[in-house]
Amino acid sequence: MSHPAQHPAAVETEALRRTFKASKRAAAEGPAEIEALAGVDLRIERGEVFGLLGPNGAGKTTCIKILTTLLYPTGGVARVAGFDVVREAQEVRRRIALVSGGEASGYGILTVRECLWLFSQLYGVPSRDAWPRVDRLIDIVDLKPQRHTRINRLSTGQRQRMNFARGFVSDPDVLFLDEPTLGMDVTAARSLRGFVAEWVRERAGRTVLLTTHYMAEAEELCDRVAIIDRGRVLACDSVPALRRQVQGGQHVELELRRADPRLLEGDALAGLKPAWGAEHPDRGTRTVKFRLPTDTPLVRVLRALEERGVQVEGVATRETSLEDVFIAVVGRALDERTP
Amino acid sequence: MTAPDDLARDAPPQRTRGFMLEWRAMTARTYVRIVGSLREPAWIFTDAVLPSLGMCSYVLMYRALGAPRSYEAVAVVGGILSAFWLNVLWGMGAQLYWEKQQGQLQLYFAAPCSRMAILTGMALGGVLTTTLRSIVGVSLGLWVFHVRVTAVDVGALALVFVITMTALYALGMTLSSLFLLYGREAWHVCNALTEPVYFVSGLFFPIRALGTLGYVSAALVPLALGLDALRQVLLHGAARGLLPLPIEIGGLFVFAVAFLFLARFALERLEALSKHEGRLTLRSQ
Amino acid sequence: MRTFVTRLRSATWLGWQLDSNWTDPFLFLVYTVLRPLATGLILAGIFWAVGSRARTPEAFAGFWLANAFHNFVNQALVGMGYAVVEEREEYETLKFVVVSPVGMFTYLAGRAVVKLAMAVIGVVMLLAIGAWLLHLRWPATGAHLGPLALTLALGVAATVSSGFLVAGLGLSMPRAAINVNEGIMVGLYLLCGVIFPIDLLPRALQNVSLALPFTYWYEALRRFTLGHGASARLGAWSDGTLLAALAASTLAFVLLGRYGYLALERRARRLGRLDQTTLF
Numbered sequence: 001m002s003h004p005a006q007h008p009a010a011v012e013t014e015a016l017r018r019t020f021k022a023s024k025r026a027a028a029e030g031p032a033e034i035e036a037l038a039g040v041d042l043r044i045e046r047g048e049v050f051g052l053l054g055p056n057g058a059g060k061t062t063c064i065k066i067l068t069t070l071l072y073p074t075g076g077v078a079r080v081a082g083f084d085v086v087r088e089a090q091e092v093r094r095r096i097a098l099v100s101g102g103e104a105s106g107y108g109i110l111t112v113r114e115c116l117w118l119f120s121q122l123y124g125v126p127s128r129d130a131w132p133r134v135d136r137l138i139d140i141v142d143l144k145p146q147r148h149t150r151i152n153r154l155s156t157g158q159r160q161r162m163n164f165a166r167g168f169v170s171d172p173d174v175l176f177l178d179e180p181t182l183g184m185d186v187t188a189a190r191s192l193r194g195f196v197a198e199w200v201r202e203r204a205g206r207t208v209l210l211t212t213h214y215m216a217e218a219e220e221l222c223d224r225v226a227i228i229d230r231g232r233v234l235a236c237d238s239v240p241a242l243r244r245q246v247q248g249g250q251h252v253e254l255e256l257r258r259a260d261p262r263l264l265e266g267d268a269l270a271g272l273k274p275a276w277g278a279e280h281p282d283r284g285t286r287t288v289k290f291r292l293p294t295d296t297p298l299v300r301v302l303r304a305l306e307e308r309g310v311q312v313e314g315v316a317t318r319e320t321s322l323e324d325v326f327i328a329v330v331g332r333a334l335d336e337r338t339p
Numbered sequence: 340m341t342a343p344d345d346l347a348r349d350a351p352p353q354r355t356r357g358f359m360l361e362w363r364a365m366t367a368r369t370y371v372r373i374v375g376s377l378r379e380p381a382w383i384f385t386d387a388v389l390p391s392l393g394m395c396s397y398v399l400m401y402r403a404l405g406a407p408r409s410y411e412a413v414a415v416v417g418g419i420l421s422a423f424w425l426n427v428l429w430g431m432g433a434q435l436y437w438e439k440q441q442g443q444l445q446l447y448f449a450a451p452c453s454r455m456a457i458l459t460g461m462a463l464g465g466v467l468t469t470t471l472r473s474i475v476g477v478s479l480g481l482w483v484f485h486v487r488v489t490a491v492d493v494g495a496l497a498l499v500f501v502i503t504m505t506a507l508y509a510l511g512m513t514l515s516s517l518f519l520l521y522g523r524e525a526w527h528v529c530n531a532l533t534e535p536v537y538f539v540s541g542l543f544f545p546i547r548a549l550g551t552l553g554y555v556s557a558a559l560v561p562l563a564l565g566l567d568a569l570r571q572v573l574l575h576g577a578a579r580g581l582l583p584l585p586i587e588i589g590g591l592f593v594f595a596v597a598f599l600f601l602a603r604f605a606l607e608r609l610e611a612l613s614k615h616e617g618r619l620t621l622r623s624q
Numbered sequence: 625m626r627t628f629v630t631r632l633r634s635a636t637w638l639g640w641q642l643d644s645n646w647t648d649p650f651l652f653l654v655y656t657v658l659r660p661l662a663t664g665l666i667l668a669g670i671f672w673a674v675g676s677r678a679r680t681p682e683a684f685a686g687f688w689l690a691n692a693f694h695n696f697v698n699q700a701l702v703g704m705g706y707a708v709v710e711e712r713e714e715y716e717t718l719k720f721v722v723v724s725p726v727g728m729f730t731y732l733a734g735r736a737v738v739k740l741a742m743a744v745i746g747v748v749m750l751l752a753i754g755a756w757l758l759h760l761r762w763p764a765t766g767a768h769l770g771p772l773a774l775t776l777a778l779g780v781a782a783t784v785s786s787g788f789l790v791a792g793l794g795l796s797m798p799r800a801a802i803n804v805n806e807g808i809m810v811g812l813y814l815l816c817g818v819i820f821p822i823d824l825l826p827r828a829l830q831n832v833s834l835a836l837p838f839t840y841w842y843e844a845l846r847r848f849t850l851g852h853g854a855s856a857r858l859g860a861w862s863d864g865t866l867l868a869a870l871a872a873s874t875l876a877f878v879l880l881g882r883y884g885y886l887a888l889e890r891r892a893r894r895l896g897r898l899d900q901t902t903l904f
Contacts, residue, residue: 020617065620068449072614093451094354100442107371107443109378114370121367122450122457124360125352133352150378166446171351203351385803392810399820400670400687403854405679413673531654534662541673543666548673579673 010207011044017075036062038231051222052211059231060211099167101182108152123170137165177210215322234329243320255314364452365460372464387472394418397543409577415480417542426469428529431511435518445620462508488573502591503565509598516605519613545579561594631726635734660746685760686854687819690842692750699743704787705805707735708794768848775844782837782874785881792888821855837873
């Protein structure tokens with residue numbers, strides 16, 4: 001049996017693999033097996049908020065299911081709080097909690113209070129401790145007026161908040177949040193992120209593994225992010241470090257009048273790789289985006305355009321975002337389909 | 340959402356292990372079942388009234404055939420027990436199917452308590468609530484059909500009832516493990532086990548009428564043996580029992596122990612298999 | 625008319641795909657063979673248990689016959705109610721069917737065609753088993769074939785019409801739909817004298833029985849197949865009176881089924897129940 005002192009990481013995976021057998025019909029038309037995870041190596045330290053970012057079908061939820069002992073890996077090793085998820089599953093479960101976004105779990109005939117109390121009992125929390133804790137969690141997620149309301153009468157957002165609170169009743173060492181803000185409104189999602197950040201900070205040793213396909217969520221919340229696609233981790237670092245990895249300086253967006261794509265060719269504008277955006281018929285302009293190489297000042301580009309008779313109506317610049325990193329690493333945008 | 344200041348002031352909650360963890364999980368799940376029954380009284384209709392109405396049809400059939408009145412008592416006892424069988428099938432067997440569909444199942448399996456504790460909680464809640472609902476069938480039997488029982492040995496009745504329920508609900512636990520791996524296939528199995536089990540158990544007639552099939556049934560189906568034993572305790576000779584009562588009680592005890600072990604074994608094996616195949620959390624199978 | 629037939633054909637095809645389960649013999653076996661068979665065998669068990677102690681054993685054949693034909697009620701009538709539950713809870717396609725050109729009414733008619741076909745299998749099987757296992761005889765002489773055919777046709781019409789009503793109730797009462805289906809199945813078994821004469825019911829319930837076409841249906845099936853019914857009360861009626869009562873009650877249920885269904889669908893639409901799922 002592993003000793004946690006020898007494995008201080010909250011979560012650790014080595015060459016983690018998981019394949020699924022395709023259905024008979026799918027197997028007739030394609031591969032017989034689907035590789036959901038193709039050798040994932042991760043190490044999440046205690047006290048981190050770690051993000052797993054990827055498009056649908058990347059393997060995020062599969063990874064979470066293995067780490068929460070709901071699925072066996074087909075290869076490799078996974079450890080949570082130093083315990084093997086297959087051989088020491090019971091020890092893992094004592095220390096974790098799972099919250100999945102968009103879920104509608106919970107017995108409809110129970111009240112909010114009762115439902116949270118029920119889950120505290122599954123973790124062995126004595127009722128004398130559980131009820132006060134449940135009441136405080138209900139306050140925290142702004143469900144106090146609904147605490148005696150049956151779950152089948154809650155709105156979707158209220159139910160989401162209740163499920164979110166459920167993840168904290170046992171005060172887990174490692175909290176797995178699988179797309180927790182899915183379907184939440186903007187305000188509620190923002191509050192949730194603030195709560196998670198605060199919860200991790202207030203006591204040492206608490207760790208969060210968050211899967212999401214919302215870039216902003218990962219940028220705001222996560223100490224480190226792993227970008228996963230087609231079962232492989234393509235990049236893993238802090239957000240600033242990931243930004244630095246993507247070559248190139250500023251991202252520029254110009255609004256041009258009388259814009260002809262041929263006008264953006266030539267020495268002065270070589271290497272820009274412009275992406276033409278929407279036309280604005282009411283203004284007679286069109287948007288173009290490009291990444292400005294670090295050795296090319298913006299003023300040179302603007303002067304070159306002016307010499308060609310292109311009128312620049314608007315200029316906007318921004319720093320490299322996580323989305324830019326994602327596109328650079330994965331090769332397509334988050335919402336683009338896998339070819 | 341407010342900051343977790345209040346939560347931070349508390350010491351981390353105690354998380355018990357071992358027997359106390361299982362006890363807490365079991366009682367919590369029993370609570371859900373009992374509260375669900377009390378808050379949704381409409382279930383009395385499907386779980387108590389309808390089986391009792393079905394029983395009435397068979398009682399009246401005996402009357403139409405001009406059969407001795409003792410046969411009516413046989414049908415009434417069967418009708419009362421049919422409520423328990425339906426609870427075993429749908430309240431235990433199929434319950435994990437519904438839990439899986441709702442997304443509840445993965446939360447149970449990610450928690451440290453055992454599956455047996457949760458299923459035991461469901462079973463206890465099921466026995467308690469169905470016993471209350473069987474009042475409908477008992478009332479119909481006593482006041483509408485004037486079934487009479489004489490000189491009942493209360494101790495024997497309690498013993499037979501408890502062992503029968505243990506065997507039946509342990510069978511229900513075994514059935515529920517099927518849903519870890521299968522979805523609608525197991526639901527169809529439960530459908531397949533409703534009326535056919537009524538027949539092979541002699542729910543509305545003495546199982547002795549089935550001859551050799553009756554003996555085979557008693558050896559394989561706990562409902563058959565339990566029903567025959569209960570009838571013998573309540574109706575004595577009029578029950579036309581299959582085997583002497585002490586033998587039937589012994590057989591029920593064997594059923595109870597065997598199905599409890601089988602349930603535990605099946606739960607572990609099928610949980611492992613479903614995790615290998617990735618079916619544990621697969622919905623809409 | 626042509627459009628209706630085309631739509632009915634599509635609905636029937638879909639119903640066949642959903643209900644036939646030809647790709648899974650086990651499912652077909654369970655729903656079309658095993659369950660109806662088991663219900664019949666329970667009666668056989670009662671018959672064997674009572675044996676020579678029965679004072680009126682000749683009544684048993686009539687109960688077996690009616691129980692066999694009650695398969696139409698279980699499969700088609702209750703089946704149409706369950707189709708609504710399935711579409712709403714299981715497949716979540718109810719709202720799409722309602723807004724499609726086919727419409728729910730035609731769709732249910734198509735599902736009913738398939739369920740009737742499956743019910744026929746159960747009926748034939750039970751009659752055959754009755755003859756083989758219990759040595760029951762179904763004489764049905766030439767003189768009775770005409771009334772028997774009319775009885776069958778009226779019974780099927782009553783079944784399908786009632787099915788529409790049950791489906792309509794399911795549309796407008798999502799939370800109670802399953803209970804309503806189960807209740808109707810058991811209620812009809814009790815009230816229509818399937819396995820006992822309605823004379824054994826309290827007078828007030830007998831009056832309810834006499835409002836239902838199935839009561840006359842089972843009695844007429846017995847009379848025109850076996851030469852006698854089960855009920856002394858209905859036994860005093862002539863063949864013509866019995867058939868007229870069956871026809872009148874069937875007509876009432878056809879109208880109730882058609883207009884009742886439309887009213888209930890409108891109610892469900894008004895209350896926003898067409899896409900309301902109820903799993904907790």
